[in-house]
Amino acid sequence: MRTELELIQKIEAWLDGSMSAEEQRLFEENMLRDAHLLGEVRLQQEIMNGIENAALRQKIQQTGRLRRRRRNLRNWGGAGLAVILLTAAIFLIAKQHVPATPTSAPPNIPAKSQAPIYSGATTHDTIIPTNTGFTLSIPNTQPDSNEQRVRTKNTIPLQSFHINTNADTVIETKGGIILSIPASSFLDSSGQPVTGPIDFVIHEALDPASIIKAGLSTRSGDQLLETGGMFYVDAVQDGRTLKIDPSRSIYAQVPANQYQPDMQLFTGRRLADGTIDWQDPRPLEHYLNTVDIHQLNFYPPHYLDSVRSWGYNADDRQFTDSLYFSFAGLSSQAAAPVRSSPVAAQPRPVDYTQRDTIILDSSIGPRYDCDIDPARIKAIWNDSFRNTLLATREFEQRMTYIHMAGPKILDLYVQNLDKNLSTIDSMTAASPYISGQLKGEIFPSFARRRDGKVPLGIQQLQKLNIYYIQKTQAFATAVARTQKEFWDHEALLDKKYTDHTIDSIERTSRNFQQELDINFREACRQLGYTIAPARPTPSVYQVKLPATGWFNLDKYVRTATEGRTTLNVTDPQTGKKTVIQYLPASFHPARWKDYDRLYVYLLPDRLSSYMRLTSANGSYPEKLNVLLSYDLVCIGYKGGQAFFYSKPKVQAGDHSFGLQPIDSATLDIQLKKWGNQSQSAGLLRENAFDRWRQQDRPRLQRNERLRDLRDKMERAFFSKCLFWGEAEPQ
Amino acid sequence: MTDQSIVESIRSDPNSRALSALYKQFPMVRSLIRRNGGTTKDAEDVFQEALIILVKKLRTENFQLTAQPGSYLFSVSRYLWKDELRRRNRQVPQELLTESNDTEHPETETLGLKDLLEEESRIKLAEQALSELKDRCRELLLLFYHSGLRLKDIAARMGYSSENTAKNQKYKCLEAAKNRLRELKQTLQS
Numbered sequence: 001m002r003t004e005l006e007l008i009q010k011i012e013a014w015l016d017g018s019m020s021a022e023e024q025r026l027f028e029e030n031m032l033r034d035a036h037l038l039g040e041v042r043l044q045q046e047i048m049n050g051i052e053n054a055a056l057r058q059k060i061q062q063t064g065r066l067r068r069r070r071r072n073l074r075n076w077g078g079a080g081l082a083v084i085l086l087t088a089a090i091f092l093i094a095k096q097h098v099p100a101t102p103t104s105a106p107p108n109i110p111a112k113s114q115a116p117i118y119s120g121a122t123t124h125d126t127i128i129p130t131n132t133g134f135t136l137s138i139p140n141t142q143p144d145s146n147e148q149r150v151r152t153k154n155t156i157p158l159q160s161f162h163i164n165t166n167a168d169t170v171i172e173t174k175g176g177i178i179l180s181i182p183a184s185s186f187l188d189s190s191g192q193p194v195t196g197p198i199d200f201v202i203h204e205a206l207d208p209a210s211i212i213k214a215g216l217s218t219r220s221g222d223q224l225l226e227t228g229g230m231f232y233v234d235a236v237q238d239g240r241t242l243k244i245d246p247s248r249s250i251y252a253q254v255p256a257n258q259y260q261p262d263m264q265l266f267t268g269r270r271l272a273d274g275t276i277d278w279q280d281p282r283p284l285e286h287y288l289n290t291v292d293i294h295q296l297n298f299y300p301p302h303y304l305d306s307v308r309s310w311g312y313n314a315d316d317r318q319f320t321d322s323l324y325f326s327f328a329g330l331s332s333q334a335a336a337p338v339r340s341s342p343v344a345a346q347p348r349p350v351d352y353t354q355r356d357t358i359i360l361d362s363s364i365g366p367r368y369d370c371d372i373d374p375a376r377i378k379a380i381w382n383d384s385f386r387n388t389l390l391a392t393r394e395f396e397q398r399m400t401y402i403h404m405a406g407p408k409i410l411d412l413y414v415q416n417l418d419k420n421l422s423t424i425d426s427m428t429a430a431s432p433y434i435s436g437q438l439k440g441e442i443f444p445s446f447a448r449r450r451d452g453k454v455p456l457g458i459q460q461l462q463k464l465n466i467y468y469i470q471k472t473q474a475f476a477t478a479v480a481r482t483q484k485e486f487w488d489h490e491a492l493l494d495k496k497y498t499d500h501t502i503d504s505i506e507r508t509s510r511n512f513q514q515e516l517d518i519n520f521r522e523a524c525r526q527l528g529y530t531i532a533p534a535r536p537t538p539s540v541y542q543v544k545l546p547a548t549g550w551f552n553l554d555k556y557v558r559t560a561t562e563g564r565t566t567l568n569v570t571d572p573q574t575g576k577k578t579v580i581q582y583l584p585a586s587f588h589p590a591r592w593k594d595y596d597r598l599y600v601y602l603l604p605d606r607l608s609s610y611m612r613l614t615s616a617n618g619s620y621p622e623k624l625n626v627l628l629s630y631d632l633v634c635i636g637y638k639g640g641q642a643f644f645y646s647k648p649k650v651q652a653g654d655h656s657f658g659l660q661p662i663d664s665a666t667l668d669i670q671l672k673k674w675g676n677q678s679q680s681a682g683l684l685r686e687n688a689f690d691r692w693r694q695q696d697r698p699r700l701q702r703n704e705r706l707r708d709l710r711d712k713m714e715r716a717f718f719s720k721c722l723f724w725g726e727a728e729p730q
Numbered sequence: 731m732t733d734q735s736i737v738e739s740i741r742s743d744p745n746s747r748a749l750s751a752l753y754k755q756f757p758m759v760r761s762l763i764r765r766n767g768g769t770t771k772d773a774e775d776v777f778q779e780a781l782i783i784l785v786k787k788l789r790t791e792n793f794q795l796t797a798q799p800g801s802y803l804f805s806v807s808r809y810l811w812k813d814e815l816r817r818r819n820r821q822v823p824q825e826l827l828t829e830s831n832d833t834e835h836p837e838t839e840t841l842g843l844k845d846l847l848e849e850e851s852r853i854k855l856a857e858q859a860l861s862e863l864k865d866r867c868r869e870l871l872l873l874f875y876h877s878g879l880r881l882k883d884i885a886a887r888m889g890y891s892s893e894n895t896a897k898n899q900k901y902k903c904l905e906a907a908k909n910r911l912r913e914l915k916q917t918l919q920s
Contacts, residue, residue: 005901008908040908047907048875050856054868055876056782057857063749174757315886 011044161200175206177231178253185250186235186242194242204231206254229254230268288421288454293391298381299324300372300403300717310712323709326483327718328375329476371718372407375479379471380414384464389417389454398425401442408433414468418461421451490703493696500689507609507682514607516561518627519580523557523567526578564623582623583652587632590658592618595636595643597690601683602650603631603675610679612686624652633674634659635667635687637694642667646674664691733798740788752781755800759807766823768811776814780806783846809843855918859911867903874900 013019014027031038163169169181179202186194204210206229231254235242244250266278297304303324308314312323380390389395395413398421402410409428416424425447429439456464560567560580567580587600592615600613600620606628613620624630632650636643636659643659644667662670671683739748759780760773768776780803787793795802812826860868866888873884874896885896 004905005898008901008904012904043908043911044904046852046856047859047904047911049853050860050907050911051871051875052786053782053853053857054860055872056785057778058872060749060778060781060785063753172757313886315882316891317886318889318891 007040008044011041014041015045015048159202159204161202162197163200164197165194166196171200171202173202173204173231175204175229175231176254177202177204177206177229179233179250180252181250185245186237187245188237188240188242191243193245194237196237198235198237198242201234201236202231205229206231288389288392288394288452290387290391290454291393293381293383293386296381296391296393296396296399298377298396298399301400303717306712306716310709312709323713325374325378325475326479326710327713328373328378328478329480329483372403372410373472373476375472375476376407376410376468378475379468380410384467384471387454388456388464389419389421390414392421392454394421394449394451398446401438401446405434405438405443415465417464418453418456418458420453422447422449425449425451490699493699496689496692496696503682503685511604511607511609511611512561515604515625515628516558518606519557519561519567519625522580522627523578527576564625581626583626585622585624585650585652586654587613587620587622587634587650588618588654588656589620589634589636589645590656592636595638595659597694598636599634599686599690601633601635603633603679603683604628605630605676608676608678609682610675610686624650631674633671633683637690644670646670733800736799737788737795740785749781749785752784752799752803755803758800758804762804762808762825763811766811766826767815767820772811772814776807776810777803779810779850783850787846806843809847813847855914856907856911859907859914862910863903863907867899867906870896870900871903871907 010027014024017024019027031041159173161169161171163171163181165186166183168183171179171181173179179200181200184193184195186198188194231252233250233252235244264281266282267280268278299320304314304320307320307323312319314320385391390413398413402413405428409431412427412431413424416427425443428434429443429447431439434443557567557580559565560582564582566582567578570577589595589598589600592598598615600615602611602613602622602624604611604625610633611622613622629649632645632647632655634645634657642662642664644662645657645659647655647657667687668684671687672680674680674683736748736751740752756773756777759777760770763773763776764770783806784799784803788795797805808826812822815822815826860871863871870884870888873879873887874881877884879887881893881896885891885893888896890896890899
């Protein structure tokens with residue numbers, strides 16, 4: 001850490017008292033002596049106080065109802081129309097009298113049977129919870145007579161607001177009604193826009209006492225209503241009554257202690273006998289509060305738990321995102337990450353029994369569709385969808401079940417952002433794409449909550465729909481291509497292992513054939529044959545030969561060559577003897593345990609390739625054919641350092657030797673010197689491969705982990721898609 | 731919520747319920763300020779400032795609230811507005827100059843507001859320095875010192891690769907804030 005930062009750290013420790021007594025004493029002495037230090041401490045103290053203030057201010061601002069609602073106002077815009085409201089009230093009708101409302105619930109979903117009676121009373125000690133309350137647009141009705149305004153004025157205390165129509169205004173009444181009045185929302189009697197200051201008047205009767213005092217009734221025709229409060233608004237300029245511009249809207253938020261989904265807005269009509277009849281019930285709009293969409297969780301259920309249980313950091317959002325979204329475009333990339341490395345060329349068995357257990361209990365019902373492609377989630381989980389229905393806690397709750405229900409249902413939600421959440425819940429409950437518990441219980445119970453909407457313009461809706469479709473495809477393609485490129489590249493690297501294995505096999509068999517050939521010729525010579533007959537190849541074993549002589553002889557030679565044992569036979573036909581000798585040799589590199597890797601090679605002079613010896617406890621035994629002469633080459637590695645030893649024409653017997661350090665360029669030169677051309681080329685190749693493999697180890701290990709993680713992910717979250725393929729997009 | 735429970739809950743932790751209970755006083759302050767040459771925006775600023783002062787006062791150990799929280803807020807707001815008018819070189823209306831005698835709105839002097847205000851203006855300068863930081867820096871500092879979140883969660887939330895990175899970054903942000911504050915002070919003096 002830089003010294004400046006260390007000083008800051010130290011000052012902090014002093015400020016929060018986390019120093020030891022000794023440290024503190026020293027620090028304070030320094031402070032007395034050092035004016036600069038003292039200044040730094042003061043400055044930091046002030047910053048800390050500033051931070052405290054800023055935090056407090058943030059909290060207070062969040063709490064400030066006025067400010068919060070003013071912020072909401074920005075989201076309100078859109079629909080709405082209104083003329084001066086005469087008298088309006090919000091009522092809860094006894095449920096059985098509710099006419100089929102144009103809201104969401106389909107008839108087969110029963111409303112909660114015992115809704116608590118709504119109390120419209122508010123007292124000064126009541127705090128209005130932030131997310132309850134009704135939002136309504138004031139309906140379009142005819143202005144009532146002056147006479148009625150006067151009478152109402154007499155009975156309920158008036159609250160008058162002097163507002164400027166040139167600016168957006170938010171007003172809050174004593175009873176807590178918030179009215180948001182956009183600029184230029186009033187027309188005069190001739191329909192011309194009104195400018196300048198006007199008087200905005202409200203009478204409110206939110207509690208029973210005021211309602212009774214005002215002589216207001218709560219009757220709608222013959223039915224009694226439970227009131228959530230009544231209010232009256234009027235706008236006047238220079239004594240002239242104004243109308244609300246139908247293309248604008250005034251929004252009212254009425255406080256509620258407890259949100260009642262069945263409240264409706266009634267418009268009051270004064271009857272001849274002076275009482276008010278409440279008419280024209282309209283459902284209220286209940287707006288949902290949006291939150292930062294990045295704070296929500298749209299992952300499949302149990303995703304984070306699983307990631308954690310696999311030993312990864314589930315709190316690292318970058319990691320969890322990249323892991324989940326790497327499965328975008330599922331079906332097209334499903335075949336990509338198969339194991340192509342011969343190092344671990346085990347086909348990974350898929351555990352079919354696990355397919356359904358992690359995602360959900362199968363009793364919830366069969367799924368008609370494939371798992372949701374993460375590309376879809378990626379397309380919605382970003383700033384483009386902030387301030388929409390998706391950026392709500394309410395939607396987050398549904399998301400868990402939408403994952404179970406599949407992409408068709410997700411589409412339903414995303415494509416109906418302008419509707420009430422409960423409307424989409426009902427559409428989902430009626431969808432043929434779900435069944436079981438999801439259909440019978442979960443989505444109907446969401447629908448019954450009557451969760452509202454987040455206002456959204458039609459243009460924005462269309463734009464987002466297009467965005468969703470395009471981004472889903474774009475993400476899917478991009479991720480699938482990236483994945484494919486990655487694994488293709490890995491496969492290319494993995495191929496080196498295959499090539500090396502093939503190379504080694506070829507080398508061994510070439511050596512064997514050549515040595516066999518040499519032995520065979522020698523045997524022929526000893527037996528007195530001048531021209532060696534064609535030597536049978538292994539495939540000829542199955543053929544019965546009429547003459548056994550050559551066959552037997554050849555078998556002996558082959559056996560001797562294979563087993564590297566001394567051949568000593570007599571030809572039964574000629575009585576001549578043939579001897580091919582193999583003498584044991586053993587090589588002992590000093591301090592063999594110190595090396596990370598140690599290779600002992602023998603380079604036979606008459607063979608085109610080299611032999612790599614295998615070790616047994618630091619000893620490298622081999623049997624040397626007396627017909628050949630062998631050069632010894634030994635290479636060791638300790639960390640990155642290479643060590644080398646070589647000796648020409650080694651004899652049978654025990655050889656102990658030490659290796660000398662060597663740099664890799666010199667090593668290559670040395671290797672070129674040894675043996676014949678093809679041997680040294682082979683040795684160089686082998687050595688290069690060995691160095692590369694050493695570097696490649698982390699890559700293999702990483703890929704191993706990656707494949708393992710992808711396997712787990714597939715089994716846990718994408719089992720359906722990988723086996724069934726995703727349903728047709730859109 | 732009673733005054734007592736408001737005071738107690740603010741003492742332990744200023745939760746939004748207690749704060750919004752205090753917000754009930756806002757209309758009074760607003761009408762006072764609008765009567766005396768201010769806008770609703772001014773009223774909000776002043777009221778917020780007063781709330782901050784009250785909350786901080788309540789959290790200091792030996793502070794005894796002699797008035798009801800609402801009255802205290804009103805008095806502080808009035809004092810702050812008077813001060814603000816002077817700062818704007820505007821005439822202070824009579825209503826603000828006469829100290830009221832009723833016990834409900836005690837004399838501002840008895841509340842020791844003068845010293846408080848000086849201290850506050852220093853802190854406001856620090857706040858300004860903070861507000862000029864990059865958003866990410868400011869958020870980190872606020873989260874770190876006043877969210878009650880663990881360092882681990884903060885690192886994850888802000889997308890830092892490790893707790894150490896977050897901590898290191900925090901010190902860098904503190905440094906930037908201090909430097910800015912130093913500059914602000916120098917410009918004030920010159």
